[in-house]
Amino acid sequence: MRLMAVVHNNAAESEKNRVIGIGRASVDTNLLLQGVELMVLGMGIVFGFLSILVFTLRGMSVLAARLSGSEAIESPPQMPVNVSDHRQVVAAITAAVARYRASRVS
Secondary structure (H helix, E strand, C coil): CHHHHHHHHHHHHHHHHEEEEECCEEEEHHHHHHHHHHHHHHHHHHHHHHHHHHHHHHHHHHHHHHHHCCCCCCCCCCCCCCCCCCHHHHHHHHHHHHHHHHHHHC
16 A cells, blocks of 8 residues: 555655656656756856856056056057059059950950
8 A cells, every 4th residue: 555655745746846848758847947047057157157257347547447547558650641643554454454344244
């Protein structure tokens, strides 16, 4: 009698744990909940680490700005660029592109 009650209780417990069923296969609810808990824990750890990283980088940026002071770095004066007229080169390139496109169409 006692053995039958234990088997009946195990069957009831097993039925309570198996809520989601797809055809013959059933998914254990406890396993699903453990997966969700692990996912939330992992996402929390990653979020915490990234938050610490952001605040550390912002702090370092503020510290670097304070240490460098307001000294402006002067750049050397820019030399004027000699721009020559390359109309013949542009015309040759344009003619070459037009000839290439014309040969591909036919």
